[in-house]
Amino acid sequence: xxxxxxxxxxxxxxxxxxxxSLLLLFFTDIAMISSLFIFCCTFGLSLFVxxxxxxxxxxxxxxxxxxxxxxxxxxxxxxxxxxxxxxLMGEVLPVVSKQIKTSKEQVEQEVLSLTDTxxxxxxxxGLVLDEQRKSDDDAVIGxxxxxxxxxxxxxxxxxxxxxxxxxxxxxxxxxxxxxxxxLESMANDVRNVADNINLLALNAAIEAARxxxxxxxxxxxxxxxxxxxxxxxxxxxRMNKTLDDINTAMASALISSRATTQFYSxxxxxxSEHIENVxxxxxxxxxxxxxxxxxxxxxxxxxxxxxxxxxxxxQFQDRVTQxxxxxEHNLYDLNExxxxxxxxxxxxRSADLIKTNDILEKMALRYxxxxxxxxxxxxxxxxxKTQKQESQGGNLTFF
Amino acid sequence: xxxxxxIVDDSASIRKVVRLTLESQGFDVIDATxxxxxxxxxxxxxxxxxxxxxNMPNMDGITLVQEAKKIPAYKFTPMMMLTTEAGDEKKMxxxxxxxxxxxxxxxxxPILLNAVSKLILP
Numbered sequence: 001x002x003x004x005x006x007x008x009x010x011x012x013x014x015x016x017x018x019x020x021s022l023l024l025l026f027f028t029d030i031a032m033i034s035s036l037f038i039f040c041c042t043f044g045l046s047l048f049v050x051x052x053x054x055x056x057x058x059x060x061x062x063x064x065x066x067x068x069x070x071x072x073x074x075x076x077x078x079x080x081x082x083x084x085x086x087x088l089m090g091e092v093l094p095v096v097s098k099q100i101k102t103s104k105e106q107v108e109q110e111v112l113s114l115t116d117t118x119x120x121x122x123x124x125x126g127l128v129l130d131e132q133r134k135s136d137d138d139a140v141i142g143x144x145x146x147x148x149x150x151x152x153x154x155x156x157x158x159x160x161x162x163x164x165x166x167x168x169x170x171x172x173x174x175x176x177x178x179x180x181x182x183l184e185s186m187a188n189d190v191r192n193v194a195d196n197i198n199l200l201a202l203n204a205a206i207e208a209a210r211x212x213x214x215x216x217x218x219x220x221x222x223x224x225x226x227x228x229x230x231x232x233x234x235x236x237x238r239m240n241k242t243l244d245d246i247n248t249a250m251a252s253a254l255i256s257s258r259a260t261t262q263f264y265s266x267x268x269x270x271x272s273e274h275i276e277n278v279x280x281x282x283x284x285x286x287x288x289x290x291x292x293x294x295x296x297x298x299x300x301x302x303x304x305x306x307x308x309x310x311x312x313x314x315q316f317q318d319r320v321t322q323x324x325x326x327x328e329h330n331l332y333d334l335n336e337x338x339x340x341x342x343x344x345x346x347x348x349r350s351a352d353l354i355k356t357n358d359i360l361e362k363m364a365l366r367y368x369x370x371x372x373x374x375x376x377x378x379x380x381x382x383x384x385k386t387q388k389q390e391s392q393g394g395n396l397t398f399f
Numbered sequence: 400x401x402x403x404x405x406i407v408d409d410s411a412s413i414r415k416v417v418r419l420t421l422e423s424q425g426f427d428v429i430d431a432t433x434x435x436x437x438x439x440x441x442x443x444x445x446x447x448x449x450x451x452x453x454n455m456p457n458m459d460g461i462t463l464v465q466e467a468k469k470i471p472a473y474k475f476t477p478m479m480m481l482t483t484e485a486g487d488e489k490k491m492x493x494x495x496x497x498x499x500x501x502x503x504x505x506x507x508x509p510i511l512l513n514a515v516s517k518l519i520l521p
Contacts, residue, residue: 314412315412315505319504395503398499399493
């Protein structure tokens with residue numbers, strides 16, 4: 001308060017007793033001395049009251065000035081805090097957005113590489129299993145086994161038939177030997193008949209000699225008959241000799257044939273055993289092969305289950321990318337809001353510039369993954385722990 | 400002759416795993432990264448099923464289905480959505496666009512193949 005204010009502050013209240021005393025003096029019958037006394041009293045009182053009021057006013061003014069100063073300081077502090085906060089947000093939001101973008105890109109890149117590797121492995125496993133399926137076809141194995149058995153049994157049958165033929169021939173040769181005995185008897189009969197005829201011819205020659213001239217012709221006949229008898233006897237002897245030779249040859253053939261048949265029998269028996277063993281070995285091997293195939297088929301089924309699991313798990317990248325992408329967009333929007341508010345003069349800024357509910361609603365509209373909305377709603381509702389939401393992945397609806 | 404299926408998704412890993420799942424069952428697969436690329440590739444080529452994501456840049460899956468249904472060659476081609484979205488409102492939009500099924504990601508291969516076998520025309 002300057003001196004002029006101060007003068008006015010004293011003069012205006014002091015002027016009241018002056019004006020009052022003058023009015024009393026001029027418009028009433030009061031004595032000059034009384035008027036002067038009243039003037040002095042009221043003037044003194046006015047000065048005192050003015051002093052008191054002035055002191056109080058000065059005190060109040062000082063307090064007000066101090067309060068203004070404090071308020072100015074608070075406003076300045078708040079403004080500087082807001083500026084610092086805006087500066088911080090302006091610096092941090094783009095950095096966080098950039099980090100999110102980089103994470104998103106890296107996750108995508110790595111998952112793609114992982115997916116490629118996994119696809120290559122799956123294709124190779126598929127090829128191996130396909131080859132396996134082709135080779136372990138039960139029908140093929142069965143046909144192979146049956147075919148092999150048929151061929152080998154055919155070989156055994158052929159060998160058996162051969163041996164049977166040998167045996168038949170052997171029996172026929174044996175039967176022939178019984179005929180030679182009969183032939184020998186017949187040869188002996190021939191010799192006996194020849195001997196008798198020879199005896200008869202001798203008697204006829206004796207009787208022809210006794211008949212003399214008349215028996216000469218008959219003697220010639222008897223002589224011829226004798227020659228025939230000798231010839232027959234020789235034939236019988238030769239037959240006997242020939243039959244002996246035949247018997248000897250047949251006995252030798254029979255011995256040889258018997259030995260051959262026995263050898264064949266043993267060989268066939270041994271071959272049958274070998275073939276049977278080979279077939280058993282093939283069958284066992286095939287069974288082992290089938291067991292192995294079954295193990296591989298079981299493993300193949302397990303691998304398929306695990307491949308399906310990995311295919312499902314690999315899709316996390318899509319969800320993570322969407323969540324990070326939306327977070328990045330939301331941060332970008334906040335940064336845009338900050339920049340547009342910074343352009344507004346400080347004196348015109350108000351809370352209306354930041355519509356929190358609108359911002360939150362806009363964020364919620366952007367969400368594409370159910371978990372995003374659940375998290376958002378839980379945090380907006382002030383829940384510290386978000387309830388784990390059941391994944392709806394795999395949920396299929398037909399329209 | 401192998402049936403042809405088109406998969407449209409902006410996520411390369413999803414395109415790859417869908418391709419693997421379908422090719423393992425003998426299907427031929429054509430892929431596209433968004434609706435615009437898909438429509439470019441739908442130039443008369445015969446496809447037996449279209450599988451598409453919903454949220455994609457340039458053109459979303461619901462618009463793609465609507466646009467593809469306008470092309471005479473694909474009017475009767477079955478189409479299904481494969482997306483992380485599970486909200487009923489979005490599903491209704493999909494249904495209205497002409498899609499025949501809605502499968503929520505992440506999918507399990509047998510479920511995808513089941514849907515494919517039911518949707519694909521003989």
